[in-house]
Amino acid sequence: MVQWQMATSWPKSLQVLFDSAELLCQLVNKMTDGNFVITPYPAGELAGGLEVLSAVQSATVACGHTASYYYLDQSNALAFGTTLPFGLNAAQQDAWLYYGGGLEAMQSVYAALGVINFPGGNTGAQMGGWFKRQVNTVQDFAGLNMRVPGLGGKILERLGVKIHNLSGDQIFAALEDGTIDAAEWKNPHADKTLGLDRVAPYYYYPGWWEPGTSYEFQVNLAEWNKLPTDYQEIFKTAAAGVNSKMLARFNALNGDVLNRLLIGGTKLLPFSQEILEASYQAAFELYEDIASTDDSFNQIYQSWKAFRSDISQWSRINELSLAEFVMSDSVLAKL
Secondary structure, three states: OEEEEEEEOOOOOOHHHHHHHHHHHHHHHHHOOOOEEEEEEOOOOOOOOOOHHHHHHOOOOOEEEEOHHHHOOOOHHHHHHHOOOOOOOHHHHHHHHHHOOHHHHHHHHHHOOOEEEEEEEEOOOOOOEEEOOOOOOHHHHOOOEEEOOHHHHHHHHHOOOEEEOOOHHHHHHHHHOOOOOEEOOOOHHHHHHHOHHHOOOEEEEOOOOOOOOEEEEEEEHHHHHHOOHHHHHHHHHHHHHHHHHHHHHHHHHHHHHHHHHHHOOOEEEEOOHHHHHHHHHHHHHHHHHHHHHOHHHHHHHHHHHHHHHHHHHHHHHHHHHHHHHHOOHHHHOOO
16 A cells, blocks of 8 residues: 655645645545555645645655746746746647647656656636736836746846745735735635735736646655556546646636626726736746756757747637637627
8 A cells, every 4th residue: 555645835725726636636546446545735734835846855745736836946947847927828738748748848857856747737827916006017016026936026027026935825914914015826716715805906917927827746756666557657647637627627716706806896907018018028038048048948948939839820820819709899798
């Protein structure tokens, strides 16, 4: 019998995220007739929300459920495992990971860290976050204290934002006591769960820094190699199931929650064209800067860029053209 512990980056109150970790554990248990038992723990019990990778590396736990962009201090290339600002949406990210060489590239990066990873859920395109005051121009970002992880934070730093790297369970208090002026988390359901609408009135979109955010199951490589082959395949199959169900659940929930937020007084605002264009330029300048000095990042970046170019042309023809019509004001008015 195999018994593992799983650290996660999520408090239990973040139901969709923590439930996804629990779902993998349940599936593995059922498919092995109770002979492979994984017990998930919320952030803070076995490891801090931003310390899951370290716990897996050290074998403090056998596995974890987290987001790779929390750990850019170990490798900038880990950003690709979660999302790049202005990068791939959820469907494109899965295409890249499963069929575009992405997962193999990420597993190569993780192997050097003593870990193997598997996709474990996606939020879809996220929201742009909660702000205590309006941001209409790039100048409005100057001196703003904001919680934004990953490369999105590094891009906003170039626009004058002071970045705070906080786990989900720390965001509400930091907004409430004024440590930060703004924070992004995920989407209406997850944001409402944290109560962010109670401490900031302005809700911006789109979350350009997270167009299709992948989470992952990280496994200590030595522990993984001890598993029988059939247990490895069961774990991978369970992870793939979780990967699809998280996005489906968020999409089923978010529309209703957003409507309730608006009824409750939340002010929904788009980022201005000026902000989007400046952010886009800063994003790709940052990628080129990192690629020029980081061989690991550059190797993945070049293949990722080519994949992004090809799939964007296809998505423009099939997805975007249809969406522009069926989601237009004239059509929505008839619903």
